[in-house]
Amino acid sequence: MTLDSLQLLFFKNYDDAALRLSPGLNCFIGDNGSGKTNLLDAIHYLSLTKSAISASDAxxxxxxxxxxxxxxxxxxxxxxxQEVIQVSLRQGQKKTITHDKQPYERMADHIGRYPAVLISPYDTDLIRQGSEERRKYFDSLMAQLDHEFLELLISYNALLRQRNAVLKQGVGSHGFDREYLLALDEQLAPLGQQITALRAAFLAEYLPIFQQHYQQLADGREQVTLTYKSQLVDADFAQLLRLNERRDFVLQRSTTGSHRDDFVFLMEEMPVKSHASQGQQKSFAIALKLAQFELLAAKQQHKPLLLLDDIFDRLDDKRIARLLELVADETFGQVFLTDTNLERTDQALSRVTIPIRRFRVSNGTVAAV
Ligand SMILES: Nc1ncnc2c1ncn2[C@@H]1O[C@H](COP(=O)(O)OP(=O)(O)OP(=O)(O)O)[C@@H](O)[C@H]1O
Ligand SMILES: [Mg+2]
Structure with missing residues (x-):
């Protein structure tokens, strides 16, 4: 599957831009702040119906x-x-996404159909930030691989919101509706238990692929692993909810459940966050993304679009060379990359034989060179 053309209207720093893309490698070259990452983000929108960078659509x-x-x-x-995907948003209104002019009823119905993987300087946030970031990352990947998981997550989150609303009401004048809480918990418990089982099974499949990519990138120097941490492993969620009811009521939120799970990143059995160097952390994050690419490609029978943001700035020459070997031997399908320097890009890509199209990005305009 390839993206043949891209059109933007009033997206970030663009007024009106239209690009015809190469099915091979597309290079966006321009100064800092010119709009290169914004182009990758627009492609991310087409794939995942949201920005990879901005906190809100608006x-x-x-x-x-x-x-x-x-x-x-x-x-x-x-x-x-040809299939035309269009995402649009008008100030103050709901975002719409259409497939050949037919609107989707739910954004969720689009997820996973046009997969894309972004490798960006922000990826190390997965290591440095809190558990929510990691959960979101793995949930989003699992949702793209398995539509039922996405539906499960949507139901779980809706129930959790209702449960938290009941807990908050506790301080209000009407008091706390325990009957309703028990009814919600009865529905929540099996969903949480299923999410945990699916996350654990997913990790077992993902881990060896991730480790292999890390070993390749880093020349096999250090051992890395991922573990899954959940209160619900080997525990009965329904029972946990009852045990923690008092505390949840006082804190006015649900303190146990799948929404508290974490994925632990380890290097030589120590936390990556505190023990790995910056370069090792970058490699760790890239290996996470390469494993994501491989799983999506295997599942969908077509390769995801690969979006490489600023890779030349972040990696040493050996690691750039290994990544570009993957581009050259057609491990990837269509690739989009950004850089500030045309000569450096050309030099790095001198051995890549797939078709390349270069674009000059300048202050919200983009043109093929
Ligand atoms: N909603 C918006 N309206 C107008 N401009 C915006 C909006 N959102 C982002 N921008 C601007 O878009 C510009 C380009 O951002 P982008 O991240 O694409 O640059 P870049 O070419 O990737 O730069 P760098 O080389 O530094 O990564 C930024 O200066 C930013 O302020
Ligand atoms: Mg950028």
Missing amino acids: LCIKQGADFFVVKGTFTNDNPAN
Whole structure:
């Protein structure tokens, strides 16, 4: 599957931009702040219906404008069969996404159909930030691989919101509705237990692929692993909910459940966050993403779009060379990369034989060179 063309209207720092893309490698070259990452983010929108960077959709509307549109034309094996995906948002309204002009009823129905993997300087946030970041990352990947997991997560989160609302009501004048809480818990418990089982099974599949990518990138120097931490492993969630009811009531939130799980990143059995060097952390994050790519590619029978943001700035020459070997031997399908320096990009890509198209990005405009 390839993205043949991309069109933006009032998206971030672009007014109106249109690009015809190469099915091979697309390089976006420009100065800092010119709009390179914004182009990758637009592609991320087409794939995952949201920004990889901005906290809210509204922030993606160009300052001073009142809507944005991102439109992409995809082709599958047969170039005659084009599919048009369009994401648009008008200030103060609901975001819409259409497939060949047909709106999806739910964003969730689009997730996983046009997979993309972004490797970016922000990836090390997965290591440095709290458990929520890691949960979101693995949940998003699992949701792309397994639609039922996505549905399960949506139901769990809806029940959890209702449960927390009941706990908050406790301090209000009407008191705390225990009957309702028990009814919610009865539905929540099996969902939490299923989420835990699926996360554990997923990690067992993901781990060896991740380890292999890390070993390749880092030349096998250090041992890395991931473990899954959940209160619900070997425990009965329904029982935990009852045991913690008093505390939840006092704190006005649910203190046990799948929403408290974490994924622990280890290097030589020590936490990556505190013990790995910056370069090791970067490699760790890239290996997470390469494993993601491999699983998505295997599941979907077509390769995800690969978005490489600023990789030349972040990796030493050996690691860049290993990543580009993967580009060159067609491990990846269509690739989009950004850099500030055209000569450096050309030099790094001198041995890549797949078709390359270069674009000059300058202050919210983009043109093929
Ligand atoms: N909603 C918006 N309206 C107008 N401009 C925006 C909006 N959102 C982001 N921008 C601007 O887009 C510009 C380009 O951002 P982008 O991250 O794409 O740059 P870049 O080319 O990747 O730069 P770098 O080389 O530093 O990574 C930034 O200066 C940012 O302020
Ligand atoms: Mg950038």
